Amino acid sequence: MNASILNAQIQLSSEYCETHRAQKVLVGRTAICKQCATEILNKAHQDHEIEVNRMVREKHFEGAKLPARHANNGFRNYLVENNGQQNAKQQCTSFTKDFNEGMNRNLIMVGRTGTGKTHLACAVARNVLQSRKYARYITSEDMGNEIANAWKKADDNESNAIHRFTEYDLLILDEYGLHDRYENRLQLVHKVLYARYDQAKPTMLISNMTIEELQKDLGDRLWSRFQHDGLVTVECNWEDQRTGGAA
Structure with a gap:
């Protein structure tokens, strides 16, 4: 009909x-x-x-909460003036490519302030977001504070806050060891790192510490877990670019 x-x-x-x-x-x-x-x-x-x-x-980009100053940072506008910078860029681009192809490794980037670590981290995040994955940028201090204060919000608690940070496909944790020493804040950050390990979720950890200092601060158990699925380490030891030092 x-x-x-x-x-x-x-x-x-x-x-x-x-x-x-x-x-x-x-x-x-x-x-x-x-x-x-x-x-x-x-x-x-x-x-x-x-x-x-x-x-x-x-x-996706809004949820990543990239710093406004670095929101448009990419690999193309990362300044390369020495071999160290070239290596750092190459390591981060390879990490991003592997991540987008399903290889979940961790990355640790250490070095002096002003050497472009956050620029590279946001370049990684932007490429991940373009692939429609979920990434989140946050400082170690802010993460610790957010988890510690979760109980102040209705229908929230420490466990829920840790779970939220665990769910991101890629977590970028900046300024580790700088302002996260207050009370039990560092322990809360470590709980997120343990939870992400259990869920096989990769993490980028950025710090002004040396590799040796960072290994000691994380502790043997957490350091071992960081290496389990493969660990990329990037050391940025050139001069502070913000103050006009030699790049």
């Missing part, structure tokens, strides 16, 4: 489509070209898909 109704409503028109050189059909009292109609529908579908992808991308 539906087919009969459809055939009764759609009839050949005396008009022709100049674009497709095809006879139009009547839909009600309107003459249309079937190919034109299909192209319009396809274009509308493509536009909708583009808009959905844009909204998803914006949501």
Whole structure:
């Protein structure tokens, strides 16, 4: 019955489509070209898909909470003036490529302040986000404070806060060891790192400590876990670029 109704409503028109050189059909009292109609529908579908992808991308970037100063940092605008910087860039691009292909390793980046560690970290995050994965940037101090203060919010607690940080595909933890010594804040940060290990989720850890100092601060058990699935270490030992030192 539906087919009969459809055939009764759609009839050949005396008009022709100049674009497709095809006879139009009547839909009600309107003459249309079937190919034109299909192209319009396809274009509308493509536009909708583009808009959905844009909204998803914006949501991912917003949720990553990259610092405003570094929000547009990428590998292309990372300044390379010495072998150390070239190595750091190469290590971070390889880590990103491997991550996007499903290889979940951890990365530790250490070195002096002002050597571009956060720039590279945000470059990694931006590439991960472009691949529609979830990444989150946060300082060790802010993470510890957020978890410690979770109980002040309705329907929240320490366990929930730790779980939120565990769920990200990639966690970028900056300024480890700088301002995270207050009370039990560092223990809370370590709980997140243990939880991410248990869930096989990779973490980027950034610190002004040396590798040796960081290993001691994390402790043998956590340091061992960081290396389990493969560990990339990047040392940034050139001069502070913010103060005009030799890069």
